[in-house]
Every structure is written in C-alpha cells, then in structure tokens.
Amino acid sequence: MREQDVALWNEGDQAWEAGDWARAGRVFADLAARNPGDANEAAWWFNAALAHKNLRDWPSALELGRRAAALVEPGTGEPAFWNLGIAATALRDWATARQAWIDFGIDGIDPGEDSLEGYFGxxxxxxxxxxxxxxxxxxxxxxxxxxxxxxxxxxxxxxxxxxxxxxxxxxxxxxxxxxxxxxxxxxxxxRSELPTWAVEVSAPDASDHEALHKLFASGKWGVEAGSAMNIICECCSHGSLAVRRTVPTGTRTMWLAAPADVARDLLARWRDEAPDRRTVGKLHTISAPSA
Incomplete structure (x- = not known):
C-alpha cells in the first residue's frame, strides 16, 4: 500500500475514534475508490457507509452501502447487507430493502417493490x-x-x-x-397521530385498574400507569433484566394515548360502571400532534 494511503487510513481511524463521521466517511470512501481490488476495499466501503448512517445521511449511506454489499457474499449474514437494508428502509426504497434482507439471509421475504409490513415478533x-x-x-x-x-x-x-x-x-x-x-x-x-394525555384516576382495587386497561386495549389506544415506569441505572438497562407486569391500585396518574373524545368517553364509561368507588380527574395534554 502506498505511503499516502497508510496516512489516509490512519486519518480515517482517528476521525472514527473522535466521532467525526463526516471526515471518516470521506476518508474511507476515498481509500476504497483509490484502491480497487485491495483486500480492505469492502471494509472501507462498509465503514464509509456506516459513517453516513451515523450522520443519518441516508442517500449517501445507501450509495456507499451498495458498494460495500457488492463485494461480499450473499446469504452469509454480512452486516453490509443489514446496513444497506436500514438505509433503504429509511428512504422507503422497498425493492432495495427487500433484496438486502434476502441477501443477508433472512427467510420469508420476497423480492418486490411493495412496503415490507409483517410480524417479526x-x-x-x-x-x-x-x-x-x-x-x-x-x-x-x-x-x-x-x-x-x-x-x-x-x-x-x-x-x-x-x-x-x-x-x-x-x-x-x-x-x-x-x-x-x-x-x-x-x-x-x-410519527403517531395519537396525542398523549395524563389523568388522575382513583379506584380501590386492582380489578378496577385492570378494567380501565381492557377498555383502552379493546381499541387501538394506549394506557399506562405512571407507576409502571421504573428508573434503573444505565448498566442494568444495557444488560439482562427480568420484568413483570403489575396492576396499580388506589389513586394513580394514568398516561393515555387516544383522541381526546375517545379518551374522555372511555374514562366516563369506566367511572360510570362503578361510580361509588371510581373517580376521574381532568385530562392534561402531554404530547399533541403538530397541526
């Protein structure tokens, strides 16, 4: 390898360590373009594509990702295909995305230009x-x-x-x-079109709160008890953590996702099923879709 290319490679590594994705992307793409057939060519195109993925520069990530994917073997789980699939999905280029997942080695995906919508667990x-x-x-x-x-x-x-x-x-x-x-x-x-609300409700039994959850779950709406959120350390968050669902009791702040009229109607229905023990406060807007 030429001396100037060794220096360029070192520059690319330094840019990568510094998180200077724009410079790293330029350097690795330059290295690959200057050294076709080099044993490191596929890795350089991959790094260039990954740098632009980190920049969320999807057109560049797609173009560079195609170059990286062209130099590796399909069906072997090569990450070049995965990153190409991400860039193509970001741009809604379904033909490229589908082929990238197929080339990565994912079963059950057919070629085509339709949006890829399925259940992947x-x-x-x-x-x-x-x-x-x-x-x-x-x-x-x-x-x-x-x-x-x-x-x-x-x-x-x-x-x-x-x-x-x-x-x-x-x-x-x-x-x-x-x-x-x-x-x-x-x-x-x-972006979801559903607004987020907070409301204080009160009921003595877990069965009351379970009934509220079922009312919202029966449609395409969301409901959570504020107490369901657990604050954990970063180390635990990135590790393996056992979780379990708990149903609240008493007075709780609930977070809801539904149109305002639907949220008010469901809350009123829930309260009126047992007005002697269930109360509902005022809805407060947390997040509303842009006009």
Whole structure:
C-alpha cells in the first residue's frame, strides 16, 4: 500500500475514534475508490457507509452501502447487507430493502417493490438513546422497524410511533422466562397521530385498574400507569433484566394515548360502571400532534 494511503487510513481511524463521521466517511470512501481490488476495499466501503448512517445521511449511506454489499457474499449474514437494508428502509426504497434482507439471509421475504409490513415478533426499543434512553415494548414489523406499544413517559415519543431501530441488540428484557432483545432507536420513521394525555384516576382495587386497561386495549389506544415506569441505572438497562407486569391500585396518574373524545368517553364509561368507588380527574395534554 502506498505511503499516502497508510496516512489516509490512519486519518480515517482517528476521525472514527473522535466521532467525526463526516471526515471518516470521506476518508474511507476515498481509500476504497483509490484502491480497487485491495483486500480492505469492502471494509472501507462498509465503514464509509456506516459513517453516513451515523450522520443519518441516508442517500449517501445507501450509495456507499451498495458498494460495500457488492463485494461480499450473499446469504452469509454480512452486516453490509443489514446496513444497506436500514438505509433503504429509511428512504422507503422497498425493492432495495427487500433484496438486502434476502441477501443477508433472512427467510420469508420476497423480492418486490411493495412496503415490507409483517410480524417479526416482540421487541424492546430504547427510545432517544442519547438522552432519556427510555425502553418500551414494541411490535417488530420488519427487520429494522417496530411500532411502539407502550405510552412513553420520559421522552417526546408516542404510542404508535414507528421507530427505525439498529440491528445489534443492546440489552434484553426477560418476560415469563422468554428473553426479548433491546434495540436502540435510530430515528422516528413515522410519527403517531395519537396525542398523549395524563389523568388522575382513583379506584380501590386492582380489578378496577385492570378494567380501565381492557377498555383502552379493546381499541387501538394506549394506557399506562405512571407507576409502571421504573428508573434503573444505565448498566442494568444495557444488560439482562427480568420484568413483570403489575396492576396499580388506589389513586394513580394514568398516561393515555387516544383522541381526546375517545379518551374522555372511555374514562366516563369506566367511572360510570362503578361510580361509588371510581373517580376521574381532568385530562392534561402531554404530547399533541403538530397541526
């Protein structure tokens, strides 16, 4: 390798360590373009694509990812295909995304240009990992997207948001003995139209609160008790953590995801089923869709 290319490689590594993704992306793409056929060419294109993924520069990540994927063997679980699938999904380029998942080695995906929507199992998502890192449950609808099934409480996310998430698990949650991976959010792929509300309700028995949960769960709405949120240390969040569902009692702040008229109607129905022991306070807006 030429001396100037060795210096360029060192520059790329230094930029990478510093988190200077723009410079790292330029350097590794330059290295790959200057040294076609080099044993490191695929890795350089991969690093260039990954740097632009970190920048959320999806058109560049897609273009560079195609170059990286062209140099590796399909069906072998090569991460170049996974990152290409992420970039293509971010851009809603379904033909490229589908082919990337097929080339990665995922069964059950057909070529085509239609949106990839399916059921890929339960998943946990770490929302806004750079700040709050709130972990919620979701339904995975493709290898890199999940629908939020909790009502987030610590960050500006909503029940029903579709989240573009990373492909390497960063922790796990264990529910009823079954491990579920935690993936870090990359970005909000599609924003939910449902507002988030907070309301104080009071009822003496767990059965009362269970009835409220069932009322909201019967539609496409969300409900959480504020007490359901557990504050844990970062180390535990990124490790393996056993979880269990608890039903609150007494007076609790509930977080709701539903249109205002639906939320008020369901709360009134719940209260009127046992008015002698159930009370409902005033709805407070937490997060409303943009006008």
């Amino acid at each position: 339960p998943v946990c998502i770490r929302l806004d990992p750079a700040t709050t890192g709130e972990v919620v449950w979701g339904r995975r609808i493709c290898p890199t997207r999940a629908v939020v099934l909790n009502v987030p409480m610590a960050c500006d996310r909503r029940f029903g948001d579709v989240i573009l998430h990373d492909g390497v698990p960063d922790g796990e949650r264990v529910l009823n003995g079954h491990p579920v991976p935690v993936f870090d959010e990359i970005e909000v792929w599609q």
